[in-house]
Amino acid sequence: MATKSRSYHYLAGISTGSARMLLQVIVGVCLTPFTLRFLDREEYAIFGLTLELLTWLTLLDVGISAGLRIQAARLSGKPDPDRFNRMVSTVFFAQNAIVLVVLVAGLGMALAFPHFFPIRESLRHDATWLMVLSVFGAALSIGSQTFSAILVANQQMHIDNLLGLLMVIIRTVLTVVLLELGCGIYSLAIAHLVSKAVTAVMAVVRTYRLLPDLQIKFRLASWDILRQIGGVGIYFSLGGLAGIIIHSLDTTVAARVVSIEAVTSFLLTGKFYELVGGLVWLITENARPMLGQMLGQNKMKESLAAYRQLFALSTGLAVVAAFSVWSGNGSFVARWVGEVNYAGTFVDLALAFGMIAGLWIMPNRAILSANLAVRNQTIVRLVEGALNLGLSIIFGRIYGLLGIVGATVIASLITSMWLLPLFTARMFGRPFIRFVWDDAARVFILMLCLLPVALAARRISTDLGGYVGAALGSATTGACGVVMIWFLMLDRSLRARFPIRQVYERIYARTARVFTGTPAS
Known part of the structure; x- marks a missing residue:
């Protein structure tokens, strides 16, 4: 019966994830030329670079979310509600502290961003505020990772994917509306921020519906559990650093070595x-x-x-x-x-x-x-x-x-x-x-x-x-x-x-x- 349940949830995750990706493909095909009607090549590149730089902020999570996903998934094979609640509480409050660090570091990056890349003078002010808005979106994303990790660990990947589908829809509609209203490059950042906020709230609601006995309390947080999860998580964080260098720094190198x-x-x-x-x-x-x-x-x-x-x-x-x-x-x-x-x-x-x-x-x-x-x-x-x-x-x-x-x-x-x-x-x-x-x-x-x-x-x-x-x-x-x-x-x-x-x-x-x-x- 357990094997059937695993197969069911796996196939549900694959199907909803595929739907999410296909929607992203359709949106990408239709929205990109539409966006380029309102933005020039340099403005579009600035937004792309902003998203790439934001991946560095995710490293401040030090792999705690990834560690929770793995530990909770292994624990789901041998249920232990008390340990699970202590684990989740520990990660939640640790990530709240991380969000504050993300905001401080991100705002510093926003000030440096227009001076690091060869951006023309008329776009530097817009580039700074674009980065600021995007940093708040990144903070929201990191702050809600605990609930996303719980869903994934309990093989509720399909729920996480459905929330992702909703995020794509919200972001797309807002982008089109804001571009038409003349918000320019800010349209992309505002749409990104609002879609993150809505789906973060829904992830919290869905997690409590799935696990009504879930308790997140400060008194349940434990330094020992944080060290245990962090001991594994730090390697996930370092792996994330490697992934950024391998897959994301190409655009930064292209901007510095070739051109914007x-x-x-x-x-x-x-x-x-x-x-x-x-x-x-x-x-x-x-x-x-x-x-x-x-x-x-x-x-x-x-x-x-x-x-x-x-x-x-x-x-x-x-x-x-x-x-x-x-x-x-x-x-x-x-x-x-x-x-x-x-x-x-x-x-x-x-x-x-x-x-x-x-x-x-x-x-x-x-x-x-x-x-x-x-x-x-x-x-x-x-x-x-x-x-x-x-x-x-x-x-x-x-x-x-x-x-x-x-x-x-x-x-x-x-x-x-x-x-x-x-x-x-x-x-x-x-x-x-x-x-x-x-x-x-x-x-x-x-x-x-x-x-x-x-x-x-x-x-x-x-x-x-x-x-x-x-x-x-x-x-x-x-x-x-x-x-x-x-x-x-x-x-x-x-x-x-x-x-x-x-x-x-x-x-x-x-x-x-x-x-x-x-x-x-």
Whole structure:
């Protein structure tokens, strides 16, 4: 019964998360050109840089929220209400203190922001206030993380996703209204702040409905629990630092080494990789609570089987998604926001391989974190981040945006893409070479088979041009890729979860009854 419950919540998380990501894709496609009618390229880049800088403030959480998610998920397999209440109370009051630090640090960043980047004089005042509004949004987000973590730990990821859907809707409507009213660059920050506030309140309400016996009291807070959660959480925080360096500093480096306008080209060319990659990321991310429960019950064999299936499905889809986006991205971006905002074919291809590299290690990160094995993977990620930053600056000065994106792929190949599988193999007591071969061989075969298809589809997309060419190129690669995943990546047990044959036979039988007049049995 527990297994069925885990599967149900996992699928609910996947479906609602996919709906959330798809809505973000639709909003991104429609809202971006609309926004560029009211903002110039530099103003759009400033907002993008603001959001990237705000990720640094999340590090002040020192991984407490992530630690709570993991600890609470493991505890949910062996319920202990008293310990749970003490854990939640400790994290809640610790995060209230962190919010104050975030506000102070964020306001300092707001004052320095327009002077750090080469922003034109007429935009510096607006850039400062844009950052101030965004800082308040970040503080709200951090302050409500306790309740979001509780929902996720109790496999209520679908509720968290539905709140995310609501946030996207509120932000989109407010952005359109405020832009039309002439609020300019402030429209984006105000919409961001209001949507965060509304969904934060709703997360609190939903948590108490889910857990009516939940008690958050100062007297229940414990330094011992804070040290325990913080001992694990600090590594999540350091891992977050590494993630920022690896994925977010590219825009900062581009602004400093290339130009502010190059940031806009970089963001818009990579927009669909970010959105589609988010859909694939959900497959692994929604499995974290389930993995935590299994490992908390010491079900190592079941955990290994789940890891294998996650790797096959998520990595295979990452390859197909990346090549599908690349097949039509050039035609799409040129038609969507103009040729001037497209970063070029080779930057596009580098972004595709960067997406694959980033998603390659996600199953390893999920299973290691679920088993509280975070120290070694965090060190590896920090090394990768430092290497990535150094290479990005060097290659960026020589090759521009291509060098910056390429540095991300090279740094990942040298570090995380083989070291994290090594840690996973050791955790399960398996020989490393055989363990990696069992996982990676089929992925490389898939890439070799799909790359010629993507090249041909890209050529067709370019020849046709516009949205039609983009759709045809991406759809061709995606359809071929899905067929290849079915035959190359999925084992028999995983195929059994997708009853395509049974559905086909049912449709065929019903169709036959209609044409033959045979009554349903």
